[in-house]
Amino acid sequence: MKLRLDxxxxxxxxGTRSEIKKAIAKGLVRVNDTIVKKAEFKLxxxxxxxxxxxxxxxxxxxxxxxxxxPAGVISASEDRKESTVVDLITERKRNDLFPxxxxxxxxxxxxxxxxxxxxxxxxxxxxxxxxxxYYAEIxxxxxxxxxxxxxxxxxxxxxxxxxxxxxxILESGMESKIELTIREGRFHQVKRMFRAVGKEVVxxxxxxxxxxxxxxxxxPGEYRELTKEEMEQLC
Ligand code: URA
Numbered sequence: 500m501k502l503r504l505d506x507x508x509x510x511x512x513x514g515t516r517s518e519i520k521k522a523i524a525k526g527l528v529r530v531n532d533t534i535v536k537k538a539e540f541k542l543x544x545x546x547x548x549x550x551x552x553x554x555x556x557x558x559x560x561x562x563x564x565x566x567x568x569p570a571g572v573i574s575a576s577e578d579r580k581e582s583t584v585v586d587l588i589t590e591r592k593r594n595d596l597f598p599x600x601x602x603x604x605x606x607x608x609x610x611x612x613x614x615x616x617x618x619x620x621x622x623x624x625x626x627x628x629x630x631x632x633y634y635a636e637i638x639x640x641x642x643x644x645x646x647x648x649x650x651x652x653x654x655x656x657x658x659x660x661x662x663x664x665x666x667x668i669l670e671s672g673m674e675s676k677i678e679l680t681i682r683e684g685r686f687h688q689v690k691r692m693f694r695a696v697g698k699e700v701v702x703x704x705x706x707x708x709x710x711x712x713x714x715x716x717x718x719p720g721e722y723r724e725l726t727k728e729e730m731e732q733l734c
Pocket of ligand 1: 601602604606687689690691703
């Protein structure tokens, strides 16, 4: 792929575009054996080697991380005041990562962090109906009637009822534990579905999104790169 030198270095997180332009003008950047002082210089990411202050900077086009999102962090790329899910990916190479979809601040669990816009689109497109499975703890007794209602569709105050969802009761009592699989991604959907049947979600964690399953070895706040198998299944 052909890319401008300043863009190459900015995407690899070596500074802002203007910082990089200054470094290039100062002669701190080399492409193969030649110092290049023009930010607009076009290089070939496959055949050229770029050095920044004599350190080779390899180019990575896409990154894919599975994060176990902790509570208290917002699902955004950057924020002036708050810590974001992308801030947690401390070993990231690129500066354009984003979360695929959003989990509420208090929700934990599976979040894919990438810069692959096409994959994100495929996973989030309302037409694709990618299954998402959540584990939740509920204040109130979850009943077989709720299971039936969720399977039929619930009125959560939108134009349309929710699509059929699979509710599995793990424990039922004053406090219940469930797993719920939904095929949409409406705003606060799980919480609103339980509110519609008079119950409250007190803990929510995403376990699965399409073929991607949360790695149980990841503690909240931990992440890892996707494996080759996970990539193949997703793509
Ligand atoms: N549904 C919710 O209510 N919250 C989330 O974070 C995800 C799904």
